[in-house]
Amino acid sequence: xxxxxxxxxxxxxxxxxxxxxxxxxxxxxxxxxxxxxxxxxxxxxxxxxxxxxxxxxxxxxxxxxxxxxxxxxxxxxx
Numbered sequence: 001x002x003x004x005x006x007x008x009x010x011x012x013x014x015x016x017x018x019x020x021x022x023x024x025x026x027x028x029x030x031x032x033x034x035x036x037x038x039x040x041x042x043x044x045x046x047x048x049x050x051x052x053x054x055x056x057x058x059x060x061x062x063x064x065x066x067x068x069x070x071x072x073x074x075x076x077x078x
Contacts, residue, residue: 010046012053019046 010018022039025031031039056075 009049012050015046015049015053019043019050022046 009015022043026036026039026043052075
């Protein structure tokens with residue numbers, strides 16, 4: 001499947017993996033305060049990427065279900 005996201009954004013799977021790593025590090029208090037703040041900011045960005053990917057996928061399923069056939073979908077944000 002083609003990926004419509006820009007090359008600067010990670011894939012859904014990469015974003016989830018990075019988010020899990022950040023959460024683990026923060027939970028184990030492995031990061032100094034400044035790095036924890038940066039990790040929190042990065043985590044918020046990754047969460048937005050994941051939420052958008054899920055919303056786009058849900059819309060594709062909705063289009064498929066309503067039309068009973070697969071239709072092309074372009075995210076509205078782009």
